[in-house]
Amino acid sequence: MSISLPILSTQALRSRAARLPSMSAGLRSMSATALARTATTNPRALASRFLGNRRLLVVAVACFAALPSSLAAAPVDLSSYADRAARIAKAAAEDDGGWRKLVELCDDVGPRLSGSDNLACAVEWAQATMRRDGHENVRADPVTVPRWTRGAESLRILTPREIDIPMLGLGGSIGTPADGIEAEIVSVAGDEGLTALGDGARGKIVLFNVPMSRENERFGAGYGPAVRYRGAGATMAARSGAVAALIRSVTTRTLQSPHTGAMSYAGAPEQIPAAAISVEAAEMIARWNERGIPVRGVLKMNAQSHPPVQSANVLGELIGSEKPDEIVVISGHLDSWDVGQGASDDGGGVVTAMEALTLLRKLDLRPRRTIRVVLWTNEEFGLSGARRYVIDHKDEMERHVAAIESDGGVAEPIGFGVRTNDADRTNRAAETLKRIVALVPGMKLDAYSGYGGADISRMHDFGVAQLGLDADMTHYFDVHHTHADTVDKIDQAELQRNVAVMAVTAYILADMPGRLGDIDADATP
Ligand SMILES: [Zn+2]
Numbered sequence: 001m002s003i004s005l006p007i008l009s010t011q012a013l014r015s016r017a018a019r020l021p022s023m024s025a026g027l028r029s030m031s032a033t034a035l036a037r038t039a040t041t042n043p044r045a046l047a048s049r050f051l052g053n054r055r056l057l058v059v060a061v062a063c064f065a066a067l068p069s070s071l072a073a074a075p076v077d078l079s080s081y082a083d084r085a086a087r088i089a090k091a092a093a094e095d096d097g098g099w100r101k102l103v104e105l106c107d108d109v110g111p112r113l114s115g116s117d118n119l120a121c122a123v124e125w126a127q128a129t130m131r132r133d134g135h136e137n138v139r140a141d142p143v144t145v146p147r148w149t150r151g152a153e154s155l156r157i158l159t160p161r162e163i164d165i166p167m168l169g170l171g172g173s174i175g176t177p178a179d180g181i182e183a184e185i186v187s188v189a190g191d192e193g194l195t196a197l198g199d200g201a202r203g204k205i206v207l208f209n210v211p212m213s214r215e216n217e218r219f220g221a222g223y224g225p226a227v228r229y230r231g232a233g234a235t236m237a238a239r240s241g242a243v244a245a246l247i248r249s250v251t252t253r254t255l256q257s258p259h260t261g262a263m264s265y266a267g268a269p270e271q272i273p274a275a276a277i278s279v280e281a282a283e284m285i286a287r288w289n290e291r292g293i294p295v296r297g298v299l300k301m302n303a304q305s306h307p308p309v310q311s312a313n314v315l316g317e318l319i320g321s322e323k324p325d326e327i328v329v330i331s332g333h334l335d336s337w338d339v340g341q342g343a344s345d346d347g348g349g350v351v352t353a354m355e356a357l358t359l360l361r362k363l364d365l366r367p368r369r370t371i372r373v374v375l376w377t378n379e380e381f382g383l384s385g386a387r388r389y390v391i392d393h394k395d396e397m398e399r400h401v402a403a404i405e406s407d408g409g410v411a412e413p414i415g416f417g418v419r420t421n422d423a424d425r426t427n428r429a430a431e432t433l434k435r436i437v438a439l440v441p442g443m444k445l446d447a448y449s450g451y452g453g454a455d456i457s458r459m460h461d462f463g464v465a466q467l468g469l470d471a472d473m474t475h476y477f478d479v480h481h482t483h484a485d486t487v488d489k490i491d492q493a494e495l496q497r498n499v500a501v502m503a504v505t506a507y508i509l510a511d512m513p514g515r516l517g518d519i520d521a522d523a524t525p
Helices: 010-018 032-041 041-048 050-065 079-094 098-108 117-132 191-201 223-238 279-290 345-361 384-392 394-399 423-439 458-462 492-512
Strands: 138-150 153-159 167-169 181-188 205-208 244-248 274-277 297-300 306-319 323-333 369-374 400-405 413-419 446-449 464-473
Touching: 032 181, 032 306, 079 345, 079 492, 098 117, 098 153, 098 297, 098 345, 098 492, 117 138, 117 306, 117 345, 138 384, 153 167, 153 274, 181 191, 181 244, 181 279, 191 205, 205 223, 205 279, 223 244, 244 279, 306 345, 306 384, 323 345, 323 394, 323 492, 345 369, 369 384, 369 492, 384 394, 384 458, 394 400, 394 458, 400 458, 400 492, 413 423, 413 492, 423 464, 423 492, 458 464, 464 492
Parallel strands: 181 205, 205 244, 244 274, 323 369, 323 400, 400 464, 413 446
Antiparallel strands: 138 306, 153 297, 167 274, 181 297, 306 369, 413 464
């Protein structure tokens, strides 16, 4: 699917994309374990572990300081990069290229669900855009991805009064019979509530009314515990004999928006339809239940899974001047949900990576190693692109020096969570990164042992250092996976600061003499 294109209008790209062939391989569209793993490796799911990791980091750094000097890192001297970092940051502040890319991706291509024509259009757009920016080795690595369509859907409460409830089916759910499933809706406050209900769930629609906590919102710490019900709610409900599952949308603030996302039938005795409803509706149903008022409704969903289709990861490079075979990956995921525009999840991450490379090229800053943009396909529905990449690039994996992902929004940058397969190495990497981000003028950035990203987590077993570009997540979940995840929610200046942090960090990691996390990584050039 690597097609050499002149600069095409998105209209032309769309018509090309519509003609891309579907693959008819009889592969199961989505592995349940893949989804389960997605849920547990999600940055938000792991954010709650961050504080614990940070405490570990303090202990580990203290231990590291006590090592014999022969094993300790050479004194870090990255000061020779200060001028270049300042040039990059100034250029990023003045450059609106990332913003213009985001507007094109969101307004012209639109939402990019796995397996959709829009996602195919985005694959073409990304290649054409990176070629226009003059990048090297621009290509699309083919990846087979699942295809699921939502179709028409509704939830109507019949008693105690008739009302249509804002809802979105969960990705991967089966549909209902054409005339829907009519049943009593019972709300539970979690799995203990469901257990307490016993046989009372049989034949009912179970609503998991589990709020997302506002604890440590800056890092989205409340997401993990609450999103569990989105992933596994249908299985839990089916085990209790329920006929459908509803979840309270996973968010801390709400204006009647339902939030979709992936679900799984792993371990389910049978598949039942699953949907998210607005927080307001979930609370109303729970209040009726508490007052002993029975609630009855009819759920209609036309959701369908289809045979997998071909998509692609999109790659582009700035080839290194001295060690072109060594690679620093900078990345975001090209796919999104089918509602809204996928602006903050993850259009912002996509254009942050793309524009960081463009900025370095414009400034004629070619590092010693290669910087490779990777725009992952299908993060949301099971990490298809990330899984394929480590297979197709297996021989290169040991030469991947680091991989950075931006997939937590592009609000004010906070710094980097870093993860490697060795605690000492992680601590050395975090210490080096602290010094690197300190070179970005005008920002308060940090680096800490933490989480990299869902897509780059596939490189963990190959020993690749994984870096998550963290931005303030306080408002990330307001629009996450909703109709409201649109480009107007993104602050252009904040996006440009993310580009600055990505470009400075990628440049220094690709240029400094040692490899991030190695004992002598920071040796003076
Ligand atoms: Zn994402």
